[in-house]
Amino acid sequence: MKIDVVIVGGGPAGLSAALILGRCHRQVLLCDDEQPRNRASHAIHGLLGREGRSPSAFLGEARQELTRYKSVSIRWTRVNDITPADEGFEFTCADGTTGIASKVLLATGIVDELPEIAGVEALYGVSVHHCLYCDGFEYAGKPVAAFGKGDEGADLAVMMKHWMADVVACSDGTEISADAARKLKQHGIPLRNEPIASVEGAEGVLTKIRFKSGPDLDRAALFFSTGCHQASDLSELLGCKRDRKGGVVTDSATEETSVPGVYVAGDVSRDVLLVAAAIAEGAKAAVAINKAFLLRDGFCE
Ligand SMILES: Cc1cc2nc3c(=O)[nH]c(=O)nc-3n(C[C@H](O)[C@H](O)[C@H](O)COP(=O)(O)OP(=O)(O)OC[C@H]3O[C@@H](n4cnc5c(N)ncnc54)[C@H](O)[C@@H]3O)c2cc1C
Structure with missing residues (x-):
């Protein structure tokens, strides 16, 4: 399988990026192993237009919205490995799916230590x-x-x-x-x-x-107030720089990491840890990824 973008993580950040990239006709595979950070909660607060919605209802609606975009596929599996390859990145999933993606978006979230x-x-x-x-x-x-x-x-x-x-x-x-x-x-x-x-x-x-x-x-x-850690070690495997708190360091305009072609969105960067911020960062990363493709293909300068 050869695609434009592999999105790892199907929480608000990953789904938001998939929506924008789908609307740009990009070939996207989103992989998610269904462990969203807020799954213990009954209601999302502070999310404009969706105040009080349960996390599962919110994700259900967002996934439903994506079915309109035929260039976006979803697999319920864990991405175990990503390595740089000639024309992008080779990825391997727990269900045996493998492929090459030109760009990687890590929207893998964090895990709270209770x-x-x-x-x-x-x-x-x-x-x-x-x-x-x-x-x-x-x-x-x-x-x-x-x-x-x-x-x-x-x-x-x-x-x-x-x-x-x-x-x-x-x-x-x-x-x-x-x-x-x-x-x-x-x-x-x-x-x-x-x-x-x-x-x-x-x-x-x-x-x-x-x-x-x-x-x-x-x-x-x-x-x-205890602590939290990354839900996935893929950013570490890829060599992305992390900050003192363990958040992945990004370019604030594009969400690209220190590894060219690898972007992050949502809690992974450990910036503002809210659903609204995750959605915004997913959209920001998607726009930057699409712009990189437009530049590559001569549609803009
Ligand atoms: C109890 C609780 C209540 C909260 N309440 C609120 C609230 O009221 N309002 C608010 O704005 N925020 C709330 N938050 C914060 C909110 O949940 C997060 O900010 C938000 O979920 C971040 O979205 P995300 O997409 O970055 O990560 P997540 O929602 O955590 O999604 C990441 C996804 O990536 C998947 N994943 C990870 N690694 C891999 C891999 N290698 N392969 C495939 N899939 C992978 C995970 O299974 C998960 O589904 C709450 C958090 C908690 C813990």
Whole structure:
């Protein structure tokens, strides 16, 4: 198979790029192994025109829109390997699909590292969150907790005070610095530094945090600050430069990486980690890729 572009990842970034490239009559293969970052969530917030839509409904609609473009194909498989080849890049997928693409777009996303607390997974995405821009608004006036080891939880708690009045910082058995303690005091935020035993709730809704010692803490939500990592090592395999946080470095105008012909869009660059930004970056990368083809073929200068 010889195509114009292989898009790795079918979240908002990859689908957005496929839409624009389809409208440019480019031969595109989009491969996705169906592990979108926000699959634990029930509602996308902050997305103009689609506020509150469930992630699965949103992806379903976007995939449906692509069926109009016959030059775009989708395969539900993982891309395991991409290597530079004479006329572009050779790719290999887990289902045995192989081919050569002139350009590569990595829209592979990231994976969040959940706090290691018993009971967190059942609540994640509904009342345990990592992003204030996504979910902070819903908790104004409700009692919430900020989780993070050392100063990270304290810093998060201070930021949360802008969104919610009743915030408790939980450092899970770790100490915080004198500076962080001063900031907590300044903002009227209590600190619980005992190790956490578990979080409890029903149907995804947090009710309380249990500590290994000391009283339980009744809370409606917990926000955490832990970390995240790339969902795919393809950018590393291809030799794309990464920044200090592990995000793939891109040209801000084109989304092209340090490897010519390889572009990224969405959370991979670890810039603004929102669906709206992923859609925009996918469109930006697609336009830059199409422009590169137009230049190559003498349709523009
Ligand atoms: C719990 C939660 C709630 C969130 N809520 C919101 C919200 O309310 N509003 C908001 O704007 N943002 C929200 N976000 C952030 C949002 O999910 C991301 O910003 C967005 O999904 C990024 O889109 P993406 O296309 O870059 O990556 P993703 O949506 O993660 O899609 C990447 C896709 O690539 C696939 N993939 C990875 N590697 C390979 C490979 N090698 N081969 C094939 N496929 C591969 C994955 O399976 C996945 O389907 C939330 C995130 C989480 C975790």
